[in-house]
Amino acid sequence: MTTESSLDLTPVSPTLTKRSRRTWVVLALLVIVIGVMLSQGMLQSLNYFKTVGEVYQDRTSIGTREIRLEGMVVKGTVERTSQGATFTIRGAKTELVTVTAVGTPPQLFRAGIPVVVVGSFTSPTSYSFHANQIMVKHSAEYIEKNPGRVKGSDGTVQ
Numbered sequence: 001m002t003t004e005s006s007l008d009l010t011p012v013s014p015t016l017t018k019r020s021r022r023t024w025v026v027l028a029l030l031v032i033v034i035g036v037m038l039s040q041g042m043l044q045s046l047n048y049f050k051t052v053g054e055v056y057q058d059r060t061s062i063g064t065r066e067i068r069l070e071g072m073v074v075k076g077t078v079e080r081t082s083q084g085a086t087f088t089i090r091g092a093k094t095e096l097v098t099v100t101a102v103g104t105p106p107q108l109f110r111a112g113i114p115v116v117v118v119g120s121f122t123s124p125t126s127y128s129f130h131a132n133q134i135m136v137k138h139s140a141e142y143i144e145k146n147p148g149r150v151k152g153s154d155g156t157v158q
Helices: 020-045 054-059
Strands: 069-075 083-091 094-102 112-122 129-134
Touching: 054 069, 054 094, 069 094, 094 112
Parallel strands: 094 129
Antiparallel strands: 069 083, 069 112, 083 094, 112 129
16 A cells, blocks of 8 residues: 555656657648638738729739729710620729720619729730629619619519
8 A cells, every 4th residue: 555655746747749749740730721721812802903093003014914993984985795895994083994895794884983894904005904894883872872773683673
C-alpha cells in the first residue's frame, strides 16, 4: 500500500509526441488554406465599376480587359438591334463611350438613366465598348415612385 508521502502529486509538463505535433501542424495549415480561400472568394465577389470619367483618365492601363463601366445613357442614342442594343453613355462631364450590347436589355433600360455595362473595349485605345450585360442602376424606392413600370416574374405589374 502506498502512502500519501510516497505519491508525487506535482503536475507534469505535457509533452507533445511527434504524432500529435504533426496533427496540430496539419490542422493549422488547413485553417490557413481555408482562410486564404475564403478571403480570395470575398475579394472576387466585390465587383467594382469604373466611371466613364475614370476610363478617360486611365484608358491605356485598362486595355481590352473585361470591366464594369458606369455611365448615364444619352438621350437619342438608343437603337435596338437584332443582337441587342447600341447606345452612348456619358460621364459626369462630356466624356462619351459608345456601347454595343449583346442580349436583351433589362426592362427598365432607357435613355436618361444610369447603367453599369459589363464587357470590354474593342481596342486598347478606342472608346467603343462591347457589353455582354447591362445593369440598370436605381434606388430601392424605384418601384414605389414609378408604379406600373416594373413587371413581376408572373407578368403582373408591381
